[in-house]
Amino acid sequence: LSSLPLQILFYINGIYYIFYFLVTLAMIVYKSQVFGYPDDFLACDLALLFIMAILEVLRLYLGSKGNLTEEEAPLGLSLAVTLGSVVLSVYFLVWQTYVLKADVILNSVLLCAYGFESVLKVTAIAAFVS
Amino acid sequence: PPETRAAAWARPRSGPAPVTDVAKLCVCDLLVAQCDVNCCCDPDCSAADFSLFTTCSVPIVTGDSRLCSQKAATYSLDVEANPPERIFKLTDQVNPSVFCIHATNYKQALSFRPPEMPTSENFDLFLKRFGSAAFSAKPDSWNMNTDAQNPSDANETYRYEYGVPIQTADAFLRLPSPVVSSWCSDANPAGFLVNQATKCTRSVSVEKCSNIQAVSMLFYINSSILAVPKSSQMVNITVQSIVVQSLNGMRTLLNGSDVLRPPVTLDELCINIVLGVSYHITYTDAGEIIEAAASFVLGAITKEALSIQQSFDISFTQVNTTPVPLSGNPGYVVGLPLRAGFQPQGYPFPTEILFAALNTNKYSQLTILQSTSNQDCLAAQGARTPILFGYNMISGCQLRITAAMKCQPLTQTLLDLLKGQSFPEYVASFGNSQAQNVLDWVPIIHLRTSEQSDNERMYNPFQSACQIPISLEIEVKWTKYGSLVNPQARIVNVTATITTTTLKQLPPGRERTIPVTSSVVFTDISSPAEPGYKAWPTINIKLPFDFFFPFV
Numbered sequence: 001l002s003s004l005p006l007q008i009l010f011y012i013n014g015i016y017y018i019f020y021f022l023v024t025l026a027m028i029v030y031k032s033q034v035f036g037y038p039d040d041f042l043a044c045d046l047a048l049l050f051i052m053a054i055l056e057v058l059r060l061y062l063g064s065k066g067n068l069t070e071e072e073a074p075l076g077l078s079l080a081v082t083l084g085s086v087v088l089s090v091y092f093l094v095w096q097t098y099v100l101k102a103d104v105i106l107n108s109v110l111l112c113a114y115g116f117e118s119v120l121k122v123t124a125i126a127a128f129v130s
Numbered sequence: 131p132p133e134t135r136a137a138a139w140a141r142p143r144s145g146p147a148p149v150t151d152v153a154k155l156c157v158c159d160l161l162v163a164q165c166d167v168n169c170c171c172d173p174d175c176s177a178a179d180f181s182l183f184t185t186c187s188v189p190i191v192t193g194d195s196r197l198c199s200q201k202a203a204t205y206s207l208d209v210e211a212n213p214p215e216r217i218f219k220l221t222d223q224v225n226p227s228v229f230c231i232h233a234t235n236y237k238q239a240l241s242f243r244p245p246e247m248p249t250s251e252n253f254d255l256f257l258k259r260f261g262s263a264a265f266s267a268k269p270d271s272w273n274m275n276t277d278a279q280n281p282s283d284a285n286e287t288y289r290y291e292y293g294v295p296i297q298t299a300d301a302f303l304r305l306p307s308p309v310v311s312s313w314c315s316d317a318n319p320a321g322f323l324v325n326q327a328t329k330c331t332r333s334v335s336v337e338k339c340s341n342i343q344a345v346s347m348l349f350y351i352n353s354s355i356l357a358v359p360k361s362s363q364m365v366n367i368t369v370q371s372i373v374v375q376s377l378n379g380m381r382t383l384l385n386g387s388d389v390l391r392p393p394v395t396l397d398e399l400c401i402n403i404v405l406g407v408s409y410h411i412t413y414t415d416a417g418e419i420i421e422a423a424a425s426f427v428l429g430a431i432t433k434e435a436l437s438i439q440q441s442f443d444i445s446f447t448q449v450n451t452t453p454v455p456l457s458g459n460p461g462y463v464v465g466l467p468l469r470a471g472f473q474p475q476g477y478p479f480p481t482e483i484l485f486a487a488l489n490t491n492k493y494s495q496l497t498i499l500q501s502t503s504n505q506d507c508l509a510a511q512g513a514r515t516p517i518l519f520g521y522n523m524i525s526g527c528q529l530r531i532t533a534a535m536k537c538q539p540l541t542q543t544l545l546d547l548l549k550g551q552s553f554p555e556y557v558a559s560f561g562n563s564q565a566q567n568v569l570d571w572v573p574i575i576h577l578r579t580s581e582q583s584d585n586e587r588m589y590n591p592f593q594s595a596c597q598i599p600i601s602l603e604i605e606v607k608w609t610k611y612g613s614l615v616n617p618q619a620r621i622v623n624v625t626a627t628i629t630t631t632t633l634k635q636l637p638p639g640r641e642r643t644i645p646v647t648s649s650v651v652f653t654d655i656s657s658p659a660e661p662g663y664k665a666w667p668t669i670n671i672k673l674p675f676d677f678f679f680p681f682v
Contacts, residue, residue: 030229041236099233101198 002067003127006120010064012111017056020106024049024092029095030100031098041097052088055081079121086114133289138340149625152203153220170205170216181213192223198230201222215493218287289417295319296411296419298353299364303409305442306330306344316344320409320444322417327443336433339393339400345438346393367409369422372436375405377430391428398433405429409444420449451666457519458561461611461618464520464562468606468621470496470554471571496557497550498604498648501525507547507646514550517604517650518562519619526647529600533636537596540633548628548648557606557623572625581631597630603647610656622655 006104028049060080066074093099093107149155158169165175170186185206195199202223208215220476234240248256259265290296296303302319309315309327314330332344343349347369372384372391377399391402406427413419429549431438457466497514507527517523529544556571563570580597605625636642 026307027229035231035240036238038236084142094233095235097234098231099235101232102228104232105228 001127002070003031003124004066004122006124007064009113009117009120010060010067010076013117014060016109016113017053017060021049021053021111023106024103027100027102031100032103035098037097045097048088048091052092055085055088059085063117067124070128072125075121075125075128079118079125082114082118082121086111142194146384146610151489152193152201153201155191156188157191158188161430168208170218171203177215180207180216183207183216186216186679194231195225196231196240198225198232200225215327235389263406276447278356288361290322290359290413291417292323293321294359296322297359300353300355303355305409305444306332306440307442314344314440322413322419322497325443325445327441329439329441331437331439333437334400334403334431334435336395336398336400336431336435339395339431342393344440345403347390347402347404347428348392350404350426351390355411355419355422355480357420365419365422367422367424369426370410371425373425373427375427377432381427385531399430401430402428402440403431405438406434406441408442411444411446412449413446414449457558458619460560461620462493462519462561462608464619465518467516467518468496468562469558469561469575470556471558471565472552496554496604498602498650499525499527499547499550499646501527506530508543519606519608520652522649522651524647524649526645529644529646531636531642531644533638533640537598537633541596541598544599544646547627547646548599549626551643553626557621557624560618571623574622574626577625577627579627579629581629595635598633599628599630600644600646601629603627603629604648604650605651606652607655608652609654610659614659614661617656617659 004065025046028042028045059078062074062081063078066072066076068093089107089110092103093111096103156169156173158166159172159174161174163174165179168183168185168187168645169175170180171188171191184207186207187650189206189526190202190204192202194377200223202221204215204217204219204221208217238403246252246256259627280450296319296468304316305314305318305320305326305328306314307318307326308330309318312331318328320326332342334342334345339345351367351369354366357365369388369390373381374384375381388435393400393402404426408425410423410425411419411425412421419612427441435664457463457469466677495516497516500513500515502513505528507529515523515525527547530541554574556573559570559572581600603626605623605627606621608619608621611620612618
């Protein structure tokens with residue numbers, strides 16, 4: 001049986017991520033205007049943000065498909081991609097050029113969501129395998 | 131040893147390390163090892179010094195306020211305690227904004243860039259970049275621009291433009307002028323169409339007067355002017371006139387002034403010293419110089435003279451035109467002469483109406499009698515002074531009447547004296563009125579009044595009294611015209627009032643002296659201006675006629 005909490009979490013994560021992406025992009029633009037932002041740092045941050053967006057789309061698609069079709073392979077792949085997303089989120093939380101308080105809040109919420117999803121994915125995989 | 135010294139020179143010396151601890155940072159601590167007044171953070175001040183302070187000039191020292199939390203050192207004076215003491219608190223300041231900087235991973239983010247220190251390797255580079263009077267952030271781009279401009283100029287025809295120095299065969303046309311002090315400097319070029327007049331001092335001596343170049347005529351007409359810049363067409367400077375000034379200041383115009391007169395020593399004087407040069411340049415409207423003439427004032431110096439004052443001026447005239455100096459544009463400017471003129475015969479027939487001889491000829495200006503030192507009206511040489519706008523003037527002379535003088539010739543002489551040879555009929559209402567616009571010219575109204583009261587006239591109604599004019603009063607009424615912030619003066623009315631008095635027959639041998647006066651008064655008749663405000667815009671909304679169709 002598909003895990004309903006996992007599916008709800010995927011849906012909320014999707015909406016939250018759109019919000020996160022737009023806000024982080026706007027804040028990078030704000031930082032580049034207000035603070036001194038050398039070009040290579042700016043390029044690095046923007047590139048990583050777009051990579052994170054692509055990974056997130058992939059992750060949510062695979063996870064949702066695996067949960068609904070009750071297959072463990074896509075769910076496992078989604079779990080692996082979640083690892084990459086976690087690393088990127090930690091980058092935006094700690095290793096970004098300028099970390100504002102808003103960044104800290106957004107990324108912490110995202111990491112919590114990732115944590116819950118990972119737990120639920122593991123239980124779902126365990127349920128599907130057996 | 132020289133090797134270590136060279137090595138030390140080559141190593142870049144860095145500036146002092148930046149202080150980032152707020153408790154130790156004090157910007158008002160300027161005196162070393164001494165207490166600065168009202169500087170509460172100064173470590174050199176003792177408690178006794180703090181008790182004498184009135185206020186703290188630096189109340190708080192913080193780090194960058196954009197950080198989420200930073201240290202702040204606050205200094206304040208507790209004036210209620212006896213004696214007053216300084217309070218120092220180290221607190222944490224929190225920035226409540228959600229966009230405060232939590233952390234940065236970019237080291238130079240919030241501090242100034244340390245400047246590059248010059249060493250023996252990069253010194254030449256710095257000198258090239260920053261050694262001139264001005265430098266830009268991107269020095270290389272300047273060089274590229276000037277290289278690109280030069281090839282494109284090759285096909286352009288050159289011409290003089292306003293302000294461009296007038297070129298001669300070797301350098302520029304010089305107009306010596308005082309620089310910093312009043313001594314002449316020969317490096318001032320004359321600019322095209324820039325009318326300049328300068329006065330400066332030159333040091334001379336009688337012994338070496340023929341050796342000093344700058345007092346000889348040749349120096350000023352030696353070089354020939356290029357007709358257009360960068361061309362080979364030359365215009366020679368001709369000598370237009372020479373005026374010789376004697377030692378007591380009297381000037382005489384020389385006839386036959388084509389000869390060059392070099393300075394010569396004569397007895398104990400040196401004559402033919404250049405005291406003034408006046409250049410007149412004629413140009414075409416294509417920016418080409420076609421004629422250049424110079425008028426000289428030559429003088430003489432004695433053995434005691436150590437310096438002379440030279441005056442230079444340059445003026446430009448367009449070819450085939452006669453310049454008409456304006457007295458304002460459009461309103462009259464205070465201090466400029468009134469423009470006046472005559473109406474030629476044939477008005478009001480619709481031929482071209484041109485007022486004759488406007489101000490180019492000195493004798494058709496509006497003038498009044500100029501007082502002379504001997505105050506005798508009949509001996510006056512006819513000296514007249516032009517009427518300047520805004521300047522009220524009064525002048526006069528004394529008239530000695532003897533018994534032998536007849537009425538009619540005396541009246542005519544006095545009238546000529548008061549009004550001048552050619553008293554104009556019209557005065558321009560604006561400073562730049564054109565001769566063709568008849569309505570821009572104000573006719574002069576003539577009035578006659580008699581000095582005697584009515585009672586006296588009634589006593590002698592039948593005696594043919596001789597009335598002689600003794601006073602001319604010109605009243606010019608002007609108004610402010612135009613905008614409130616930049617009002618222009620416009621003449622509205624000019625009235626010339628001649629006051630006459632009865633000349634009583636004198637017994638033979640007796641003399642009488644009566645004063646004759648002429649005056650000019652300018653009266654401002656402008657009504658007080660009221661600023662006009664625009665009406666508030668109204669919103670004009672109307673519903674369409676059939677808006678409430680089914681019901682109305």
